[in-house]
Amino acid sequence: QKEVEQNSGPLSVPEGAIASLNCTYSDRGSQSFFWYRQYSGKSPELIMFIYSNGDKEDGRFTAQLNKASQYVSLLIRDSQPSDSATYLCAGHDMRFGAGTRLTVKP
Protein backbone atom coordinates (compact mmCIF):
# COMPACT_ATOMS: atom_id res chain seq x y z
CA GLN A 1 0.00 0.00 0.00
CA LYS A 2 1.31 3.41 -0.98
CA GLU A 3 1.83 5.83 1.87
CA VAL A 4 -0.08 8.47 -0.05
CA GLU A 5 -3.29 7.38 -1.74
CA GLN A 6 -5.28 9.25 -4.32
CA ASN A 7 -8.44 8.38 -6.16
CA SER A 8 -7.01 8.13 -9.65
CA GLY A 9 -10.31 9.31 -11.16
CA PRO A 10 -10.68 10.56 -13.80
CA LEU A 11 -12.73 13.52 -12.61
CA SER A 12 -14.79 15.62 -14.97
CA VAL A 13 -16.47 18.91 -14.04
CA PRO A 14 -18.17 21.63 -16.07
CA GLU A 15 -16.51 25.01 -16.48
CA GLY A 16 -17.20 27.26 -13.51
CA ALA A 17 -17.80 24.40 -11.07
CA ILE A 18 -15.74 23.46 -8.02
CA ALA A 19 -13.34 20.56 -8.52
CA SER A 20 -12.50 18.58 -5.39
CA LEU A 21 -9.39 16.39 -5.32
CA ASN A 22 -8.60 14.18 -2.36
CA CYS A 23 -5.63 12.40 -0.90
CA THR A 24 -5.22 10.20 2.20
CA TYR A 25 -1.99 9.27 3.93
CA SER A 26 -0.88 6.57 6.32
CA ASP A 27 2.02 8.19 8.21
CA ARG A 28 0.59 10.11 11.18
CA GLY A 29 3.94 11.86 11.54
CA SER A 30 3.64 13.57 8.17
CA GLN A 31 3.98 17.30 8.64
CA SER A 32 3.47 18.78 5.21
CA PHE A 33 1.85 18.08 1.91
CA PHE A 34 2.22 19.35 -1.60
CA TRP A 35 -0.05 19.53 -4.62
CA TYR A 36 1.57 19.37 -8.05
CA ARG A 37 -0.11 19.91 -11.39
CA GLN A 38 1.08 18.02 -14.45
CA TYR A 39 -0.15 18.89 -17.92
CA SER A 40 -0.08 16.12 -20.47
CA GLY A 41 3.44 15.57 -21.75
CA LYS A 42 4.93 18.02 -19.28
CA SER A 43 6.72 17.79 -15.95
CA PRO A 44 4.98 18.37 -12.60
CA GLU A 45 4.93 21.86 -11.10
CA LEU A 46 4.07 22.87 -7.55
CA ILE A 47 0.79 24.74 -7.09
CA MET A 48 0.12 24.52 -3.34
CA PHE A 49 1.68 23.31 -0.12
CA ILE A 50 0.21 23.09 3.35
CA TYR A 51 1.81 22.49 6.76
CA SER A 52 -0.94 23.25 9.25
CA ASN A 53 -4.36 21.85 9.98
CA GLY A 54 -7.11 23.77 8.28
CA ASP A 55 -7.38 25.62 5.01
CA LYS A 56 -4.89 27.52 2.91
CA GLU A 57 -6.14 29.65 0.05
CA ASP A 58 -4.28 30.94 -2.99
CA GLY A 59 -6.45 32.51 -5.64
CA ARG A 60 -8.90 29.91 -6.95
CA PHE A 61 -7.08 27.11 -5.11
CA THR A 62 -7.70 25.98 -1.52
CA ALA A 63 -5.72 23.23 0.17
CA GLN A 64 -7.21 21.55 3.22
CA LEU A 65 -5.35 19.41 5.73
CA ASN A 66 -7.03 17.30 8.40
CA LYS A 67 -4.37 15.54 10.45
CA ALA A 68 -6.87 13.74 12.69
CA SER A 69 -8.50 12.08 9.69
CA GLN A 70 -5.25 11.90 7.70
CA TYR A 71 -6.49 13.48 4.54
CA VAL A 72 -5.53 16.41 2.42
CA SER A 73 -7.62 17.92 -0.33
CA LEU A 74 -7.42 20.51 -3.07
CA LEU A 75 -10.40 22.57 -4.15
CA ILE A 76 -10.38 24.46 -7.41
CA ARG A 77 -13.10 27.10 -7.60
CA ASP A 78 -14.46 28.47 -10.87
CA SER A 79 -12.75 25.66 -12.77
CA GLN A 80 -11.44 26.57 -16.20
CA PRO A 81 -10.58 24.35 -19.17
CA SER A 82 -6.95 25.36 -18.58
CA ASP A 83 -7.14 23.53 -15.22
CA SER A 84 -7.44 20.23 -17.09
CA ALA A 85 -4.40 18.26 -15.96
CA THR A 86 -3.30 15.51 -13.59
CA TYR A 87 -3.00 16.61 -9.96
CA LEU A 88 -0.47 14.83 -7.77
CA CYS A 89 -0.44 14.84 -3.98
CA ALA A 90 2.93 14.37 -2.22
CA GLY A 91 4.06 14.08 1.36
CA HIS A 92 7.14 15.66 2.93
CA ASP A 93 9.03 12.41 2.35
CA MET A 94 8.86 12.82 -1.43
CA ARG A 95 6.28 10.06 -1.85
CA PHE A 96 3.61 10.82 -4.44
CA GLY A 97 0.10 9.57 -4.90
CA ALA A 98 -1.00 8.07 -8.20
CA GLY A 99 -2.53 11.36 -9.35
CA THR A 100 -6.05 12.37 -10.34
CA ARG A 101 -6.76 13.38 -13.90
CA LEU A 102 -9.11 16.35 -14.03
CA THR A 103 -11.03 17.44 -17.14
CA VAL A 104 -12.92 20.73 -17.13
CA LYS A 105 -15.49 20.81 -19.92
CA PRO A 106 -16.44 24.13 -21.54
Next chain:
Amino acid sequence: DADVTQTPRNRITKTGKRIMLECSQTKGHDRMYWYRQDPGLGLQLIYYSFDVKDINKGEISDGYSVSRQAQAKFSLSLESAIPNQTALYFCATSDPGDNEQFFGPGTRLTVL
Protein backbone atom coordinates in the same frame (compact mmCIF):
# COMPACT_ATOMS: atom_id res chain seq x y z
CA ASP B 1 17.97 28.09 -20.42
CA ALA B 2 16.20 25.43 -18.40
CA ASP B 3 17.22 25.11 -14.74
CA VAL B 4 17.01 21.31 -14.75
CA THR B 5 18.01 19.45 -17.90
CA GLN B 6 17.89 15.78 -18.74
CA THR B 7 19.65 13.88 -21.48
CA PRO B 8 18.63 12.09 -23.56
CA ARG B 9 14.99 13.13 -23.92
CA ASN B 10 14.06 9.91 -25.65
CA ARG B 11 15.84 6.58 -25.81
CA ILE B 12 14.99 3.22 -27.26
CA THR B 13 17.18 0.33 -26.25
CA LYS B 14 17.20 -3.46 -26.11
CA THR B 15 16.90 -5.84 -23.21
CA GLY B 16 20.22 -6.37 -21.46
CA LYS B 17 21.83 -3.11 -22.52
CA ARG B 18 23.38 -0.69 -20.05
CA ILE B 19 21.77 2.73 -20.08
CA MET B 20 22.70 5.98 -18.38
CA LEU B 21 20.33 8.90 -17.97
CA GLU B 22 21.87 12.22 -17.01
CA CYS B 23 20.56 15.17 -15.09
CA SER B 24 22.13 18.59 -14.66
CA GLN B 25 20.90 21.62 -12.75
CA THR B 26 21.83 25.26 -12.50
CA LYS B 27 19.62 26.06 -9.51
CA GLY B 28 22.40 25.50 -7.00
CA HIS B 29 20.29 23.01 -5.06
CA ASP B 30 21.94 20.39 -2.89
CA ARG B 31 19.13 17.84 -3.18
CA MET B 32 18.47 15.79 -6.30
CA TYR B 33 16.03 12.99 -7.05
CA TRP B 34 15.19 10.41 -9.68
CA TYR B 35 11.60 9.30 -10.27
CA ARG B 36 9.88 7.06 -12.75
CA GLN B 37 6.33 7.58 -13.91
CA ASP B 38 4.07 4.88 -15.24
CA PRO B 39 0.46 5.45 -16.31
CA GLY B 40 -1.86 5.25 -13.30
CA LEU B 41 0.98 4.96 -10.77
CA GLY B 42 2.04 8.54 -10.31
CA LEU B 43 5.68 9.22 -9.52
CA GLN B 44 7.77 6.58 -7.79
CA LEU B 45 11.01 7.58 -6.10
CA ILE B 46 14.04 5.59 -7.29
CA TYR B 47 16.99 7.28 -5.57
CA TYR B 48 17.73 10.59 -3.93
CA SER B 49 20.79 12.51 -2.84
CA PHE B 50 20.94 15.29 -0.26
CA ASP B 51 24.51 16.24 -1.12
CA VAL B 52 27.46 14.95 -3.13
CA LYS B 53 28.42 12.33 -0.55
CA ASP B 54 24.89 11.21 0.25
CA ILE B 55 22.96 8.60 -1.75
CA ASN B 56 19.71 6.99 -0.59
CA LYS B 57 17.42 4.34 -2.00
CA GLY B 58 13.83 5.21 -2.71
CA GLU B 59 10.73 3.08 -3.17
CA ILE B 60 11.88 1.16 -6.24
CA SER B 61 15.70 1.10 -6.42
CA ASP B 62 16.13 -2.52 -7.56
CA GLY B 63 17.68 -2.66 -11.03
CA TYR B 64 18.93 0.93 -10.84
CA SER B 65 22.07 2.68 -9.60
CA VAL B 66 23.04 6.33 -9.36
CA SER B 67 26.10 8.52 -9.28
CA ARG B 68 26.34 12.06 -7.91
CA GLN B 69 29.32 13.41 -9.80
CA ALA B 70 28.99 16.96 -8.53
CA GLN B 71 26.45 19.18 -6.85
CA ALA B 72 24.95 19.90 -10.25
CA LYS B 73 24.99 16.39 -11.75
CA PHE B 74 23.10 13.23 -10.84
CA SER B 75 23.07 10.23 -13.17
CA LEU B 76 20.79 7.20 -13.19
CA SER B 77 22.01 3.89 -14.63
CA LEU B 78 20.20 0.75 -15.64
CA GLU B 79 22.89 -1.91 -15.62
CA SER B 80 20.90 -4.42 -17.65
CA ALA B 81 17.69 -2.94 -18.98
CA ILE B 82 14.49 -4.97 -18.99
CA PRO B 83 11.15 -4.21 -20.69
CA ASN B 84 9.31 -3.36 -17.45
CA GLN B 85 11.72 -0.45 -17.01
CA THR B 86 9.99 1.22 -19.94
CA ALA B 87 8.72 4.46 -18.41
CA LEU B 88 9.05 8.21 -18.22
CA TYR B 89 11.93 9.21 -15.95
CA PHE B 90 12.11 12.55 -14.15
CA CYS B 91 14.96 14.21 -12.34
CA ALA B 92 14.12 16.81 -9.70
CA THR B 93 15.96 19.16 -7.36
CA SER B 94 15.10 20.97 -4.16
CA ASP B 95 16.66 23.24 -1.59
CA PRO B 96 17.00 22.00 2.04
CA GLY B 97 15.04 24.96 3.33
CA ASP B 98 12.18 24.49 0.90
CA ASN B 99 10.61 21.16 0.02
CA GLU B 100 9.35 22.34 -3.37
CA GLN B 101 10.81 20.15 -6.07
CA PHE B 102 11.74 21.43 -9.51
CA PHE B 103 11.47 18.85 -12.24
CA GLY B 104 13.37 18.34 -15.44
CA PRO B 105 11.54 17.75 -18.75
CA GLY B 106 11.73 13.98 -18.46
CA THR B 107 13.36 11.14 -20.40
CA ARG B 108 11.13 8.67 -22.18
CA LEU B 109 12.83 5.28 -22.11
CA THR B 110 11.64 2.29 -24.09
CA VAL B 111 13.22 -1.10 -23.53
CA LEU B 112 12.44 -3.62 -26.27
